[in-house]
Every structure is written in C-alpha cells, then in structure tokens.
Amino acid sequence: MYFIYFGKQVNPTIGLFIEQLEKSADALEDYGISVAMVNCTNEHIEKYCTGEKLMKKVYLFRGGNVLKSFDTDTVFDVNAIVSHVLFTVLFDEVRYVHTIAELQSVERAAKGKADIVLGHVQVLGLPEHRALMETAFVYGVKYQFVLTTGGPVLTNMGVEDISSLTAGLWFLHCKGASQSQHSDPCPHTALRRALTTLHIYTFLQLMEAPLVVRSQSEASVEPSEVNMVHSHLQVPLLFLFSQPHTVALDRVTAQTLAWRLRGQVGLVLIHRESPDVKIPLEYNAAYRLPGEGSEVKYLILNNLEEVIDLFRDESTPEEEEDDDNWATLDVLDDEVAESVYRDRGQSLDMDAVTELTADIFHSAVAESDYTVVLFYVKWDAVSMAFMQSYIEVSESLEDADVSDVELAVLDCGEWTDVCSAQKISFFPTVRLYRPQEPSQPYQGMLGTESLNRFIMLSRLVSPVLLSSPDEVTSFLKGDLYQRHAAIAPVTVLGLFSSTADAGVSVFKEAAKALRGETMVGLFADRQAEIWAVEYSVTLPAILVSRGPTGQTEAHSLNLSMPDQLVTHIQRALLDTFPELTVENLPLYLELKKQLLVLFVGEEERGRKENRVLEDMRSLLNTGLINPYLPCWIHLGRTPAGKAVLEAYLGFLPLLPALVVSQLATGGEVFHYPTGRPLMVQPILQWLQRVEDGEEPPTGVIVDEKWMPSMPFYDFLSVMDQEVPGYASQRSAKTKTSRIERAEGEKSSSGERQARAGAHNPQGSPTTKPPQTPHHHSEL
Amino acid sequence: MDSPILLLLALLIALIQCFPDDYHSHNSTRHHDYCVLGAGPAGLQMGHFLSKSQRDYIILERNSGPGSFFNIYPRHRKLISINKIYTGRRNREFNLRHDWNSLLSDRPDLLLQRVSRELYPDADSFPRYLSMYVKELGLKVQYGVDIGKIRASESESPRGRGYILTDQRGLDYTCRVLLVSTGLWDPQKVQFEGSDLVEGYESIPVDPEEYKDQAVLILGKGNSAFETAQSILGRASRIHLYSPSPVRLAWQTHYVGDLRAVNNELLDTYQLKSLDGLVEGGLEDIAIVRNGEDEKKRSGRKKKCRSSGKEKRGKLFLTLSELLDSSDGRNSSKVTATNLPVYHNDNFSLRQPYDRVIRCLGFRFNFSIFDGSARPPSSEGARGRLPGVTAWYEGRGTPDLFVLGTAAHSRDYRSSAGGFIHGFRYTVRAVHRVLELRYHSNSWPAIKLSISQLQSWLLRRVNEASGPYQMFGVLGDIILLRGSHCEYLEEFPLQALPQFSSLSGHQLSKHGLLVLVLQYGLNRTDSLGPGRAESEWTRAWRSNFLHPVLYYYDKLPTERDMRHRPVGWPLPRPKAVHHMIEDFLTEWDGPISHSQPLRRFLEHCLHTDLRAFYAESCFRFSLTNQKPPLFCRQGYLRKHGVVRNSQLWQHAHDAGLMPGGQDSASPDTDPSFPDYLTRAGTSVSSAINLDF
Secondary structure: EEEEEOEEEEEEEEHHHHHHHHHHHHHHOOOOOOOEEOOOOOOOOOOOOOOOOOOOEEEEEEEEEEEEEEEOOOOOOOOHHHHHHHHOOOOOOOEEEOHHHHHHHHHHHHHOOOOOEEEEOOOOOOHHHHHHHHHHHHHHOOEEEEEEEOOOOHHHOOOOOOOOOOOOEEOOOOOOOOOOOOOOOOEEEHHHHHHHHHHHHHHHHHOOOOEEHHHHHHHOOHHOOOHHHHHHHHOOOEEEEHHHHHHHHHHHHHHHHHHHOOOOOEEEEEEOOOOOOOOOOOEEEEOOOOOOEEEEEEEEEHHHHHHHHHHHHHHHHHHHHHEEEEEEOOOOOHHHHHHEEEEEEOOOOOHOOOOOOOHHHHHHHOOOOOOEEEEEEEHHHHHHHHHHHHHHHHHHHHHOOOOOEEEEEEEEEOHHHHHOOOOOOOOOOEEOOOOOOEEEOOOOOOOOHHHHHHHHHHOOOEEEEEOHHHHHHHHHHHOOOHHHHHHOOOOEEEEOOOOOOHHHHHHHHHHHOOOOOOOEEEEEEEEHHHOOOOOOOOOEEEEEEEEEOOOOOOOOOOOOHHHHHHHHHHHHHOOOEOOOOOOOHHHHHOOEEEEEEEEEOOOOOOOHHHHHHHHHHHHHHOOOOOOOOEEEEEEOOHHHHEEEEEEEEHHOOOOOOEEEEEEOOOOEEEEEOOOOOOOOOHHHHHHHHHEEEOOOOEOOOOOOOOOOOOOOOOOOHHHHHHHOOOOOOOOOOOHHHHHHHEEEEHHHHHHHHHOOOOOOOHHHHOOOOOOOOOOOOOO | OOOOOHHHHHHHHHHHHHHHHHHHHHHOOOEEEEEEEEOOOHHHHHHHHHHOOOEEEEOOOOOOOOHHHHHHOOOOEEEEOOOOOOOOOOHHHHHHHHHHOOOOOOOOOOOOOHHHOOOOOOHHHHHHHHHEEEHHHOOEEEEEOOOEEEEEEOOOOEEEEEEEEEEEEOEEEEEEEEOOOOOOOOOOOOOOOOOHEEEEEOOOOOOHHHHHHEEEEOOOOOOOHHHHHHHHOOOOOOOEEEEEOOOOHHHHOOOOOOEHHHHHHHHHHHHHOOOOEEEOOOOOOEEEEEEEOHHHHHOOOOOOOOOOOOOOOOOOOEHHHHHHOOHHOOOOOOHHHHHHHHOOOOOOOOOOEEEEEOOOEEOOOOOOOEEEOOOOOEEEOOOOEEEEOOOOEEEOOOOOOOOOOOHHHHHOOOOOOOOOOOHHHHHHHHHHHHHHHHHHOOOEEEEEEEEEHHHHHHHHHHOOOHHHHHHHOEEEEEEEEOOOOOEEEEEEHHHHHHHHHHHOOOOOOOOOOOEEEEEEEOOOOOOOOOOOOOOHHHHHHOOOOEEEEEEOOOOOOOOHHHHHOOOOOOOOOOOEEEEEEOOOOOEEEEEEEEHHHHHHHHHHOOOOOOOOOHHHHHHHHHHEEEEOOOHHHHHHHHOOOOOHHHHHHHHHOOOOOOOOOOOOOOOHHHOOOOHHHHHHHHHHHOOEEOOO
C-alpha cells in the first residue's frame, strides 16, 4: 500500500504537512504502508498533478487503485495520518455502532466466540484515535473491535457525563458468556487510564489473565514469592488468605472482589493450610504494590468496600502524573542557564585571564596600562556564558600582540569585600581600570566583538587632538588610526575655532565619556573654518564620518552639559538607513519610531541587493517618510530576522519584503504586497494608504505580559495536603492550648528519651505515702 | 609658618579641650548621647558601630579592662566557641560563619585568630582580643566606673527622657540613650534546705587534685556542669549530675547553649557504667544534709570536707525536704536514718553520700542596679532570669533603653544564637540601625537592585551571609519589591516585621516584600538516623538542617498575624513560601536543585518571566512584542545583551530552547521548505469531528 502526496508549490501550511508526512513514514512502515511524495513540477503524473497550484489532497493506494483520498487539513500531523490511514485500512474489520441495539447485535454475534473491545473517541486524528487504531491493527484477529460515536451507547457503559469523556475503552467479556442468554449484555470492564498504546496493551493483557489465581497448585506460597503477569504489568496484587473450612465462601468473595477490581488489581487466593505458607494468623489479606522489591503489607479486612477503597487510594495515578510533572520542571528552560549547564563537562581555560584576589586586586589594576576586570559569580549563568567570550577576547588580544591590556576576572562569590567596595550590584560587570584614573564601566554587548572593540578603542586617547588640516583629513578618512578604523569605521570630529572656546572643555569631557565607544577627534583652530564652510555649518560643530566609503555629516553644537553632548553625539552616530543587527537594534529602538523594514534574503548578494537598497535610499531622500525609521535586515547575517518576519506575517514571503512595524504605536504590521515594484512612488502611495487605515494589517505585535513560563512549586499547598494544620495560622481561641500542647509534647518526648537511662529518685518516697505530690517545675 | 604664636595657639586649644573634662568631673555630671554599660563583647560591638557613625558615646566599665567576665569564666579556661581558622575559603563574610568569637569590624584582620590559633581557645585570649579591638578601633571606654544606680530622668526634655547613671563615687552620667550590655553575672541559685552547704561554680577550686577520690554531686546539666565534671573526671570517684530536665545535646537541638560535645565525656562514662551518672529531679524540694555533724561543727566547716577515711561522718546526703523531721525544728535537726530516702527505698539512686555538692545553674541578669523608673521587667521565658525586651531589643516599658548581648537572649532563648557572641554581634548591628533611624533619621541601609539581578543576589546571600546563618530564624533579609527593581535590606529582626516601616524608614509598595530566612527543619528527633537529610528539592520543606526559606507577603504582616503564626514558624503564613533544599556543603548554587526552583518562585511572586535570553532571542522579542521579557528590557535594550558564543549557542539549540530548534531534525537547507514549521504547526492543528 502507498500513501502518496503530489505537490507543486509550497505555502507554510503545505510545508508543515510535508514535514509531518515525512515523519509518518516510519510509523506507517510498521503497517506495511509506504509513504511517498511526487514533485509535479519535475514529474507530471496525469490525473494527480492537474488542478490548482497548491495541491491539498493526498491519496492512499492499494495495488493500483485509490483506496481513499484525504484532505491535507484532515491529516494534519503524524497522529492524524496514522489514525486515518489505519482507519481506512481496517474499515471492514472494525464495526461501528450508534445505538444500543446495534451494539447488542454485535454482542450476540460474538458471544462464546470472541471478546469485544469497544472504543470511543470524540475527535478523529488525535493520539487517542491513533492508539486505538494501532491496537485494532494488532489485535483485530483476536478481538472484535467496535467504535462508537457516543450518546446512548456510552450511557449504557455507565458513563455519567458523556460530553466530558473525550476517549474511552471497554472490554466486553463475551467469549465466556453463554449464548443461550442472548439478551443479556456481556459483562464489561472499563479502562480507567488515558488511551495510549501502552495502557491499552496492559489492559488487554490483564483481561486475559485469570480472574482469581487460586488452589494449592498455583498459590501455596508466600505472597512475596508470587510472580504473575500482573507484576510485569506494574499492577498491584491483592492476596486473600483462605481457611480450609471457608474455602468455598472465600472463593465467592475473591470472585466478587476480582470483578470489581478487574483491570486494576490482580487477585490471588492463598491457602493457609499449605506448609510453606507462614502468614501471621491475625491477618486475612495482604497486598503488594508494583515495583522492584516493594514489600508485602498485611492487613485485616472486614468488608469489600474497604478493599476497593484501599486500591482507590493505593493505585495512585494522580501522584504518578504529579511526579512526571515535576520531573519536567527539572529541565532547565532558561536558554542561557541550560547552555551553560550543558557545557559543565568542559572546564574553562582560565589560564588566559588573570584570576584576581583581594590581596592582589589593587596592585594588579595599578600595574598595567589597562586592566579589564570581569566581576562574576559562578552561579549566575549569564556571567558564566559571558566568561567564555571573555576568554576568547583575551586569547585574541594575545594573538594580536596587544601587551598593554590585562584581562582579569574576580569571583565575587569569594572576594566579596572587593566587590562590595567596588559597589558591584550587577553580574556580570566589566570595568576598565587605568592607573590614576577612575574606573570606566563597560556598557556594551556581552560579546567578543563589542568587548574587543571597546578595548581597542579605549587604548586611544579621547579626544585625539589634531593639529593640522592634513591630520584632520587623514583622521576623517580613517587613515590616521587604520587599525581602529577597521573595527569602528564611524568617527566623530569636534571642530572649534579656537582652543579658548568654552565648549572645548565640555567636548573633552564628553569625549572622555565616549572613550571605548567611538573614536573622537578634536580640532580647535582657526582653520576649522574650512570644514565649516564645506559642510555649511557654523562652529562649533561635529563631523561624523562613516569611513572611507561612507558619507560625512555635519552637526552644529550648542550644548553646555557633557551629558547632553554625549547623547547628542550618540544620536548623530546613528545611521539614517541602518542595517538592523542583533547588536545595534537597541540603539534604534530608542528612537521609538515606526519601523519601515526591508527584509533582504540571504541569497541576495551584490548587485541586486545594492539596487534594492539604493531604491530605498532614494525613498529616504524624498524626506516624506519622517515618522518612520527606514531600515533593513539581512536574513543571512541576522537569521533571527527570519523568525521576526514569520511572526509578523504568519508565513515567509518572497524576499525582499517590505514591512511597516508599528512597534511603538498601535502594534500593527503591514506587508507591502509581493510583486509590486519596490519603487519610490508605489511605496509612498502604500504608506499613505497605511496611514489612512485603508490597508488591512497583516499581523499584530503582541502586547502580552511575560508571565512565568512554568508554575512554581507551591510548598504551602503541599504542606497543607501532607501535614494539615502545619502551615495554618493559629486561631485566636486555640492559641494558648495549642502552644501548651506543642510544648507538652516536646517535653514528654524528651522524658521518654531520658527515661531509658535516667534513674528517677522520686520513685523512692512513694513507698512511704508522700504528703504532697511532686510536681517539678521546669528549670 | 612655624611661628611661636601658632604653637601657643595650639597649646591654648589643647587646654580648652581639656577643660570640659575637668569641668564635668568637678560638677559631677557628664552627658553623652549614648551610654554603653559594660565593655564586654556586646558593649564593644556597639561601641564600634557608634564610633563608625561618629556618635557621641561612652562605654562605662567597672573593671580595669574589657571582657572581665572572661577573666573568671569559664572556670576551667577553655572557650567552647568555635575558632575555625581554616575553612578552605577566603570569603571573609563566609568565614564568619565559622568564627564564633570575633566581633564585627571593617578590618579584615581584627579577628580572634590573631590571638589564638586553637579551635577552642584559652579563655585568657578573649580579653586580650577585646583589648586589641578597643585599641585598634580607638573605642572610648572609661574603666573603673561602677554604676550602682540607674534612673530615668524626670524632666521631659525636648530630646526625650534620658537616663541618669550614678557610679561608685556618686558621679552622674546622663545619657539620652542607654545601651545595657552588662551581661549575666549573678549566679542563679535555688533555695532549699541545706543550700548553704552547696558550693558555687563561681568559687569552686579548679585544681582536679582537690577532688581526689571524692564523690561529687553537681546540680545542673548545662555546659558549666559538664565542664566541671570533665575537669575532675580523672580524680573524682563518682560524679552525679542532678537537675529537673534531661540533658539537651546541642548537636541534636541545634542550640549552642545546650550541651556541647566538647565537654560531654561524662555521657560516655555514664553509659558505659563507669561510676558517673545523670539523674532528673526537682531542685526546690530537695535538701542537702550533713551526717554526724553538730551545729557548731557545721557552722565552723562549711564547705571543706577533708575526711580521709571511708566513714560517712561529715558527708553530704541528698534527701527530700519532706523527709526531714519538721517537728524537731529546722535548725536543730539531727539527721537520722529516717530522714534519708534510702531508709524508705533501698535502691534510691542517690543514696550514697557526697563529699561535695556543686551548683552549676547558670547566671541571671542583675536587675538591682535599676531604679523602678528604669527597670525592664523580667522576661516571660528563661525563668525570668533575663530582662524582657521588644523585638528590636528595647526594654519593655523603658523607652530609649536597649539591652544588648547575652542579656538580650530572651528573644530567642533556646532557639537561636542571640545569647552568644556569634549571634549578638549581628543583633547589635540591627539595634544600631534602629538607633540611626530613630535618632538621626538615617534609614536602614538598602541596596537597589534590578529585578533581573535579584536571584543572583539572593544566592550570594545564602551562600555567604553570616548574620542570617548564625541568627537563624531571628534575623532575615528583607527585599522590598518595587516593580522592575527592588531594595535589599540585610538582617532585619523578623519579630519586628509589623513595625518594619517605623524601624527601617522604608515604605512598602503594592508589590509586597520577600523575606529571606535561614532556618532548621522541624523534625529534630533523630539527628544521626537514616533519612535525616533530604535531597529532592520538592521535599525541601522537610529539610532538617539549616536551609534558606523565602516568604512572600503582599503586605506587611500585622502584630496579630505574627502572634498567630503557625506553631514553630518564625513568620506568619505567607502568600507563598519557598524552601531551598538543605545542602550538605551549604553551597546553594545548583542550577537544577537550587537556582531554577528559586527562579520559579520569584517569577510567581513577581508575576513575570525571569528567564535569561541570548541577544538573538531578545532581538526577536524586541521586534515582535511591545514589551519584551524583563531580562531583555534590563539587559539587551540597555545595549547590554548576552551575545552568543558559538559553543553555547549550539547547546541552547540542542536543548530545543531556540525557535526552530525544537526538532532535532537537521535544519532544512531548501528555502522552499523553511524551518519554522513547528511554530506554524501550533496554529494549524484543527479538531475534526467524527463523522461516519
């Protein structure tokens, strides 16, 4: 048999289906069904490859004939595929009943011949359906399988709330039932667990096991030695001890109990007279829970309900599930913590960095021209994740023969005094120490590249004082500090007409603060006018140069505070049409503008990419898109952008794709129609329509609170459950009495301990009647 | 510049500075903002904090040096407080967990280990250490001032009521705040017939030779009783310890005031039946009688009994007051056979006579120096031996009078370490913080933390903090939640939580608060038996050993809540509680057993996801959510994201925590079959109704 999909084009839904189809191949192979996929664009198969572009049918073939065709919506995942395919294959073997009468006729036919397995699933294609069909495939010969839609049939099986039962399974004991009483229904047993193949299998095995194991030959041994199919199936065993004179009665009891507990508990009748059996006489029953080495517990039973209650409590499916639940809580769901934890087998190469201690901290930071210190605690996963990058930076500096920078680490878990004195309240913290200078915090990304750039730039004096127009030109071109220009192409130059300008000192302060972030030059000379004229600004001004190939922009300065100036320069450094990357996104999000993002595919390189970007630049030059931050994301360099695009649109469109993301306002997403040319006029028109609300949004940016990913372990409720009262407030009334009781208990237990060895001198006077009773006040 | 005029000026200034002292002594009155009574460990500890905050204070001491208690006690001269020098760690704070003698200071080397390298140092080293402490910190101690009377000043001055202290020369010291750190000096005595025949721990000879072949009855079963027994074990013939309660072993009760294993050799000789023993019985109704002594002899030889023979003449018998023939008149009683228990009960345990009876019943607070206006009431617990104090150690009914040190132990008597140096050095600090707010408007020191840092900070505290570790169940860290940040206050007295705002100067926000406490478990029965330790974190609340517990309240508990707290709990039932599983090594840094359960608890209290994310994930969340997770907001969006390292990135991928990484299948390289299928799948799954 073959299960074949004929496809042409792929949209996300079809993509998903194909994925699932591939997965189902293994599962269906067990049932002798091969899964295949035909690409109609390569091989045109008549009849199946015709029709629409998106093919939404899949076919099951037997021999050369189509057994059935399915809609891809129906067979949406592996479970659905397997269940539906087997459902079709077993169509003739499995019976379907809607009414009680129909069921009765099936029962009549089966009586004395075979037992019936009656299954019910509310929804097809779910795991329960699959489990049922897989069982039917395997046991179809042995049992008569019957499916029902629910309703009266379920009520007949004793289900109280039909609507809440999503799936169920019953075993109808028809084989042993006598055919003569054909109007009586077969006795049945319900499966009381979730419908999984394992549970169904276990259940069917139990139905096959004898109802009561009895007589000397089978069970004249100690309960602990009894070994039956139940033990392998992880089912508890109940033992009843029979007396010679009550054997008949005991058998009836055992039989009744066995029926009640069938499928849950195995029942063994043990004869007491057997010489091998040494059971304490006072007990008449015992039970053993499943599990290796679990003990036999003896007990005295007075009535049947007690036994049934016993197993209602002892068979603890809820607790099992609970345990499983909390076991999954032990899986780390924090990506940083988990990745660090997975790396625990690797020891870090700490040789590359200096491990500081309280004793050497001050001398160490005074010794080198530049000491970078990473303050960390080892239980902080972020610290330990960054440690790896940090070591890499240290190694790369060593390789680059940078000898005046020392990379050091300090464990705040051990050298707590140093960290307190340095006022470290954030882990990890990175600081740059220079002799005789206040330390400088590193505020960039915790990654190799940024840290490396920070260190290299920090080694440059800031601002670089330029003395001649030639130097200025060379600085702006990036020739002056070639090595630095390679890692930080954007430079800032402050232009002042004279060193006497009051702004010079402010600028110097600001430049100091920007040390490590950007290369800052300062030219304070009358000749600065040359550039002022060239860029038509008035002095003082700053020039922002974007490297040898980029542009140079000029901004006038009129700020008095260094802080303001720093912000001003940082803003000036921003690109007008940036490529958004993981590292720079935060800089641009601070602008709080709507994003006009062009997603560029990874295969688009060179000319084509440039052309698209040029089109966008010309859009920028119209000056009409001020409310937007035009930007682009290269999915090759920034793969995380793929997930963003997919989240915006619900699918991955043809690239390049232009999207408006109202991140800061409204939270709607608009997709520029695929196929429309990415040119200035159509884009502007489209933007206008977006603004006017004429374009339907293609997605929304969710505004959801980030709630805990998992529930917490509620110790209070566990306490309340396991030791009622332990965690409850004392009520005003019982307050004193409870204290007294508590203390009384304490002292009495103490005395009990002591009495074992202590001699009580007060025993003596009691021979002579004491005048007063002796009460010892506590010491 | 060195002109003679300047010199003269300096001299003049010096003279003027000298004047006030003379002036005061003549006027027989001195004023200070703070008077600290007693230069013992608690007084000096407070002196350090007052000196550090530059307060006007004086420490008054009747003896000529600090810590004079330790010149006499313990009588057998071995301290039983742990002085552990080698901990394998260099963390000063952590090491204080195992240094029970040193006082707190900012100097890393001002520790007892400079004076003694012994685990149980010689008692003489302690006053020496205290002298060093006074000297190096320049504390203002006035020796030789024996305050005999303390009264509250009657005039209601605008600055509060104040106290007047009068010394042995009749000099008055007035102070606005009185800090009583006089310790416990008065031996605890019990009156019974013949109690005058009993020697006291404070005056017994310490030379074991003096006990050669003597039978000794010791009243008491505490550390001083066992210390005495231990010292004479090799000389005395028979040592019996008698008191109402059975021995409480410190290693079972976790209370360091109970019998320490350092001195408990007698338990061995008792249980191995080598002539020594323990007996329980009341003290009030016993009597000690001397055999064969007439009245004259008894008054003449009161304590010494040097009879070398084996005859029972002059020996001491323990009997019961009811057996003494009262009709004879108490004083003239001659002991007859019927007066002794053995006459009535031939196997009475203590039927043999003793050469000595020694009282080792501990000490009590000296209430007598306080005038009625300034006397704190007796404590409810601890047999009234201690002054009753509030949860912030202010005397009940005596405002501006605080009790420090051992005398302040009534708050945690028999439960924590407040009566011992390693405990009260922290409560003294807490009291000082209360003083700073009340009299100088300086709020309790607090560190402001980003919420994303809270977990690390809590782990830091549980892994090193010595205050909550020593003062378990009494001092706890308070975390005031304020939305995206929090304020962290260390070592607040838990019982004062209802008065938190007025004592700390910090207000609560609607986000509530967390309290970090270290506490022992409740099952203290079988300390060495099987199942004594828990290792599964879900069973942390059953931990028997010291372990961290976090309480979350959405508002401050009231005094009523506090009074009605569950039996055995340090705090009322909270909104949520989290026990961190006890750890054999007291290192709480396991990612699965410690960190993650803690994070989930914090997430629950803060109603937010506290997971950490790599920059790539934050990039995605920042573009697809109006408000990305807290970690991204407090890190990544402040340009401080965690950039992937290729190796770790791979790990995170393998764990299925990244988008598209849930499937272990290799990422699809064919662009027409993109790799976001699993995500899309969740929205596509549909339920199809059964239809035949």
